[in-house]
Structures are given as C-alpha cells and as structure tokens.
Amino acid sequence: MPRYQEEEDCRQKRQPLQWVLTLREQFGTGWYDEYLRTPWWKNKRHQKLTSVNWRCERCNARAEQVHHKHYNSLGREKNCDLEALCDPCHNREHGL
Numbered sequence: 302m303p304r305y306q307e308e309e310d311c312r313q314k315r316q317p318l319q320w321v322l323t324l325r326e327q328f329g330t331g332w333y334d335e336y337l338r339t340p341w342w343k344n345k346r347h348q349k350l351t352s353v354n355w356r357c358e359r360c361n362a363r364a365e366q367v368h369h370k371h372y373n374s375l376g377r378e379k380n381c382d383l384e385a386l387c388d389p390c391h392n393r394e395h396g397l
C-alpha cells in the first residue's frame with residue numbers, strides 16, 4: 302500500500318473496533334492493560350517500532366514505548382496514530 306494512502310487513512314474519522322469496546326465492558330478500568338496484552342497490540346507495537354528503527358520520534362534515543370496519539374482507532378491503529386517514544390519522552394508526554 303502506498304504510504305500516502307495510510308496517512309490519508311489516519312485523518313478519517315474512525316471508531317474503536319467492536320472487540321475493543323467489548324474489552325472495555327468486560328474489564329472496566331483495567332481494560333487498557335488487557336488491551337496491551339492482546340496479540341494484535343503486541344504485533345502492532347512491534348511493527349511501529351520497527352518502522353522507526355526503534356528510535357524515539359522526538360529525541361532519537363532508543364524507543365521503549367509506543368504512545369497512542371488518540372484512542373479513536375483502537376484495534377486498527379495505523380503507524381501514524383502512534384508515536385514511538387523513549388521512556389523519558391513518554392513520561393513527559395503523560396506529565397509524569
């Protein structure tokens with residue numbers, strides 16, 4: 302798939318997939334931890350990190366985290382919905 306098409310896709314209005322919504326209902330506040338354990342996310346996370354050579358997109362240190370820019374596309378994230386970050390940049394993003 303050409304790259305522009307994926308970027309295009311990221312601007313479309315989307316919603317989380319049904320299985321993610323079901324996860325939310327099932328696990329309540331713990332749903333996100335459960336989500337991070339799914340094979341889908343593990344695969345997506347790895348794909349994202351590989352696409353940026355495991356480099357933090359802000360400071361070029363080794364990326365350890367894949368940050369969600371938003372949660373509108375859970376279950377079908379594109380690389381452009383995500384940001385690969387090192388621990389310090391990720392903590393800063395979350396105000397920790």
Ligand SMILES: [Zn+2]
Pocket residue numbers: 357358359360361362386387388389390391
């Ligand atoms: Zn960084």
Ligand SMILES: [Zn+2]
Pocket residue numbers: 367368369391394395
């Ligand atoms: Zn984050």
